[in-house]
Amino acid sequence: MLMTYDRAFQLKTMWKRLLVIPVIVALLCSAVSCKKSNVPSKKEIYNRIWSEKVVHQIQQEPGVFTYEELCKSWGQPDVERTVKETLVNFRAWKYKDGYIYAVLAKDDLINVRAFGISVKQQMVYLGRDDDKVYFMLLGLKVDSIHDTDTVGFELDRFAPGEMDNVEFGDLFDIDFNGAVFQSYPGIIDVFFSITPAGKADERQMKFAEMEREQLLEWFAEREELENAAG
């Protein structure tokens, strides 16, 4: 009799376990999936930015998700860049034919401050001096070549030897955050990739010749100033 009661009790406990454990597991899973859903997909971010039309960066409300959660969902970034001057961090993931990037503040690698889509433009190689490589950045407006900038990049921002066999007129694609500091030559603080894209066409070369002329004049003026300063 006692055995039967024990048996019944055991069975009840087993049923309870069989019912309760899956319920707990289901609750945990749903909680985890709820937490995961706080991280937007790359597509969502891309569409949100495109819907803004004119800007290619959007602010991210703090505290919605952490950078760590973003990496769990998107994987580790393909490129990491830090702005030398303000130590702002950019983490970029390849997406479509460019990048989606997250902006983190200098000493806070937990919160994502903003998201952006990289801008792709073309550049014509102009020349180099001891520490910099110079390009003519072509404007975004397809039928206009007038809005060009001469930009310079420190040599140490390229892999060793990467710029050794490059010639005047070589064309490059640049993916960057779209910000150009307006000095002469201009400065692009953050870029995600610079890749060869063939040769500049006749029209582009005509303008590149003029830009190179101006750059050579600037080299000469700079040298004069340096000599005068002793």
Place this chain on the structure above:
Amino acid sequence: MTSNKSIQSKTLWRRFLVVPMIVAVLCSGAACKKSKAPSKKEIYNKIKSESVTNQIYQTSSAFTYKELCDSWGKPDVERTAETTKASYRAWKYNDGYIYAILDSEAENSVYAFGVSVKHQMTYVSRDDDTFYFQLLYPGETSGNCEVAFGAERFASGEMDGVKEGELFDIDYDGMVLQSYPAIIDVFFSVTSSDEALRKAAESTRDRL
């Protein structure tokens, strides 16, 4: 009684000595605390000597934005970046501005300083809600790129009566975002060049 009198006089002397000493120590402590915020001149020189893009990083723990205001006074211009919503506070200095960028999550913390860049631009046209200018490349008289400003970024009536080709001075952080038309995320002032020339003449006269 004599002994008591002696103790009282000793206590009095101690008070006379100790209280001013404590006050002096507290004052010097306060002065040390105040001196944590650098002067505008220090920041300006540091930026000009160290930075090519006119910006430098500031260790957030060095001093607070409030301490900076105690030392520099209230900023002349407050701006929020159109895209990243970063907060900019700018103080007039020389013929431009020195600006501080505040942490968007801890507004009392300054994370970078910058010196404004002054460029010229010519007014091109406007539509219902946007003004278009041609930003002139540094040292060039020809156009560099077309830039657009939402009408809400100017005071009401500020751009009324402006004619095509009119020249303006813009003080901004020097960054132009590449789109067509281009975007200047943060500017501190846009003034007609005539006005800028008049102000420059006034300040020269004041110095004389």
